[in-house]
Amino acid sequence: MIDEIKKQLLEHRALIDVLERDMAPLIAEMSNLIAAALGNGNKLLVMGNGGSAADSQHFVAEIVGRFKLERKALPAVALSTDTSILTAIGNDYGFEAIFSRQVEALAAPGDIVVGISTSGNSPNVLKALKVARERGCLTIGLLGKDGGSIRPACDLSLVVPTTDTPRIQEGHITIIHIVCDLVERTLFP
Numbered sequence: 001m002i003d004e005i006k007k008q009l010l011e012h013r014a015l016i017d018v019l020e021r022d023m024a025p026l027i028a029e030m031s032n033l034i035a036a037a038l039g040n041g042n043k044l045l046v047m048g049n050g051g052s053a054a055d056s057q058h059f060v061a062e063i064v065g066r067f068k069l070e071r072k073a074l075p076a077v078a079l080s081t082d083t084s085i086l087t088a089i090g091n092d093y094g095f096e097a098i099f100s101r102q103v104e105a106l107a108a109p110g111d112i113v114v115g116i117s118t119s120g121n122s123p124n125v126l127k128a129l130k131v132a133r134e135r136g137c138l139t140i141g142l143l144g145k146d147g148g149s150i151r152p153a154c155d156l157s158l159v160v161p162t163t164d165t166p167r168i169q170e171g172h173i174t175i176i177h178i179v180c181d182l183v184e185r186t187l188f189p
Helices: 002-039 051-064 083-093 100-106 123-134 148-153 165-187
Strands: 044-048 076-078 112-117 138-144 156-160
Touching (some): 002 044, 002 138, 002 156, 002 165, 044 051, 044 100, 044 123, 051 076, 051 112, 051 165, 100 123, 112 123, 123 138, 123 148, 138 148, 138 165, 148 156, 156 165
Parallel strands (some): 044 076, 112 138, 138 156
16 A cells, blocks of 8 residues: 555656646746736636536635635636536536536636636537637636647647546646636735
């Protein structure tokens, strides 16, 4: 068991090294885009399925509440949280529309819509990002593997380059924490 723990921690450290070496400029760009949008009075909409839904909620909680700084609340919504909306849309339009209908209802030009998908191929996330672009929003993907079908639907894609889902999720939450920190520092120096 100890050997397996060490192996997994070694894999985690290797992933963090990849983020540092290859993705720091993308993380900075994501942070700057979100800070600029929020600073201009726009909002952040975030979505994902399963563990990525949890990451969406975590991201939004840090933006609306606070990350490290005492500051005013910022506008952000996790599209995976309202069970009445999710089940009504899923029942009436199908699971593929659970996020796109919300983007249609809530997104305005200049907002940022973030899709989180470890596979890069979640059909409901892809559909929502396409609607977001049509509505004049900036689209960002936190993706895994090779970015999948979602990558081209994003103005900015941050792809954690592994096929191991837990490592992808660890990469995503690390990116989210760094972005939250940089957004706060930018907007509330």
